[in-house]
Amino acid sequence: MTELEKKQPELQQLFANAITGKRLGHAYLFEGARGTGKMALAERVAQAIFCESGHLGIPCGNCRNCRRFIEGNQPDLIVVEPDGQSIKVDQIRQLKSEFSKSAVEGNKKVYIIDQAEKMTISAANSLLTFLEEPGMDTYLFLLTTVKENILPTIRSRCQIIHFQPLKREVMGDVFREEGITEKYVGVLSALTNDTKEAQRLQADEWFQELLGKVWTWFNQLMKKDSMAFIYVHTDLMPLVKERAQITLCLDLLLFHYRDMLYLSFGHDKAAVHQELLKHHQNFRKDSGYLTQQIENILDGKKAIQANVQAQGVLESLVIQNQLIK
Ligand SMILES: [Zn+2]
The missing domain is CATH 3.40.50.300 (P-loop containing nucleotide triphosphate hydrolases)
Structure with missing residues (x-):
């Protein structure tokens, strides 16, 4: 085919x-x-x-x-x-x-x-x-x-x-055939329909670093670790300079929350990061909290589109996260 x-x-x-x-x-x-x-x-x-x-x-x-x-x-x-x-x-x-x-x-x-x-x-x-x-x-x-x-x-x-x-499963199959490593198939097929773009991201060290940092940040947020606020300044901001980069950063964070939500509904197969599901299981899965955070991230994306300064948007996500019961 x-x-x-x-x-x-x-x-x-x-x-x-x-x-x-x-x-x-x-x-x-x-x-x-x-x-x-x-x-x-x-x-x-x-x-x-x-x-x-x-x-x-x-x-x-x-x-x-x-x-x-x-x-x-x-x-x-x-x-x-x-x-x-x-x-x-x-x-x-x-x-x-x-x-x-x-x-x-x-x-x-x-x-x-x-x-x-x-x-x-x-x-x-x-x-x-x-x-x-x-x-x-x-x-x-x-x-x-x-x-x-x-x-x-x-x-x-x-x-x-x-x-x-395109459906993510369809893209996943196309990407596998085009040499995308299994580890990245889930996240890349959630991000793009474009094979060349996926290949470019997979080969991009910056992208891999961002994936790692967002995962660390997500862990801090889930634990309501006070480090999450400082982390924006020390680790995230040096990486995300352009609007497209900060949007990507927020998308990657969103995927983790959505994966948590899928997990809480027993929809494991829909998760973007299949390889991280066993870690996700250690966290709380209150769907009220998760949907609230997802809404906050989507609001953050809108703010970025409206040219609000990136650091403020990320910091405010941390603060809102602390406030959710
Ligand atoms: Zn012919």
Whole structure:
């Protein structure tokens, strides 16, 4: 089974059916979190569009066009990605000149625009003219993590396909196959759908250090150890400097509390840190306390989003923890 078949079997089938029934649209907006398989599906559909002897919307993998596709040498497939921070109007102009050429040559053409939310306004406006009159044999796929950041005039001309976040079990299997160590499968599959991101984190010493420190901090909090307050200053703050890092720190803490909650309901299998469950069993499991702490952490995450200073947020978590009966 391919990674895409594991991640998005229903969507893959939906498009295979559309191709078989000649109902494939000309402009799609794929929306979903990183790693949910948007690019993989767009490429798969492109391969099927070009394939000379596909069956039931599934590319054959052997014909001349499939071989060109697999070798990354299919000139009628054009993928546009941000050039730096944005997709610029020149990139779209170039794409449009390809559109008009294809109309002359009569070839099928597929265009994939990754991180389409990064189109500048003028790039987006430039794309609109294509969307108003797509050629018979041209297909456009816009990929985005936030569809609200795509101009409404563009959105309204595309069929929107929503990519659901993946189940942790599914991600766990994908990660195992991609060489993620068993010890990290649980936590990484709770954090991301993106295999590359998971591999990057696994190899990152900083991430491993953070995992260890958050675990120590969680232990202090559970024991209402007064060290927990100082620890924010001595151990956590030197590690978490950016907003994304502090959010990750809070997520990791959240997982421990949620694991405790799962344990208290006898839902051990749902726990992120299977390897730590035997330690968790030593702690109190009052679900009122656990849900209160989980709410406090979620509030902390909101505060961070609102640019509240990180040390204050972490310290206030310790203080609130002391106050819970
Ligand atoms: Zn083929």
